[in-house]
Amino acid sequence: MSEFDALKNFYKQTKHKESNTVAIICRSGASLLSSPFLQKRAKEVLDATKQAGRELVKTMKIEPETMKRITQSLGDAKLFDQMGNIFWQTCIDEGVTPKQFDERKLVPRPRTLEEFMLIFTYGLNAKAAGDQKVFVQFKFSGEVKDACYFKIAGGKVSPDAGICDIPDLTIETPFAVWMKIRNMRNYRS
Numbered sequence: 001m002s003e004f005d006a007l008k009n010f011y012k013q014t015k016h017k018e019s020n021t022v023a024i025i026c027r028s029g030a031s032l033l034s035s036p037f038l039q040k041r042a043k044e045v046l047d048a049t050k051q052a053g054r055e056l057v058k059t060m061k062i063e064p065e066t067m068k069r070i071t072q073s074l075g076d077a078k079l080f081d082q083m084g085n086i087f088w089q090t091c092i093d094e095g096v097t098p099k100q101f102d103e104r105k106l107v108p109r110p111r112t113l114e115e116f117m118l119i120f121t122y123g124l125n126a127k128a129a130g131d132q133k134v135f136v137q138f139k140f141s142g143e144v145k146d147a148c149y150f151k152i153a154g155g156k157v158s159p160d161a162g163i164c165d166i167p168d169l170t171i172e173t174p175f176a177v178w179m180k181i182r183n184m185r186n187y188r189s
Contacts, residue, residue, distance in 0.1 A: 109179050149163070149167060
């Protein structure tokens with residue numbers, strides 16, 4: 001059963017009896033297609049959607065392969081749930097709508113070390129390290145008294161809780177101050 005079955009059923013029951021439905025395209029997570037983290041996958045989905053339009057005009061149907069490209073997974077659902085919760089909590093805390101969030105170039109504001117490690121992993125440009133292996137250590141005080149570090153190597157970022165043996169960069173700051181710095185940097189750029 002699809003999350004869209006009720007919507008499709010409602011449509012079938014309420015459409016004009018003389019109309020002929022050629023295709024229905026339902027895309028879960030469509031709002032995520034504007035995320036900068038999903039640019040490549042979003043392009044694939046949107047290109048397939050354009051292809052579906054061309055197919056409808058020419059043949060009055062959408063090829064199964066095209067529909068498969070449109071409805072492909074955008075990634076780990078659990079990860080999107082976590083990031084979505086952080087995003088919405090930030091919108092609530094800031095008193096902004098998602099549109100205002102984007103206009104102000106805000107970033108989701110983590111409230112725990114685990115949330116910080118999840119979000120910051122995607123905020124680092126792993127390719128900028130080139131062939132080097134870089135360790136960035138964070139030591140937080142204040143509302144979150146904890147430490148974590150990020151290993152940047154081979155084009156990937158790997159987070160870990162705790163203290164790194166030999167960090168290349170150590171940032172010691174109150175947790176709340178770092179979160180405000182992250183949001184102000186994005187707001188001003």
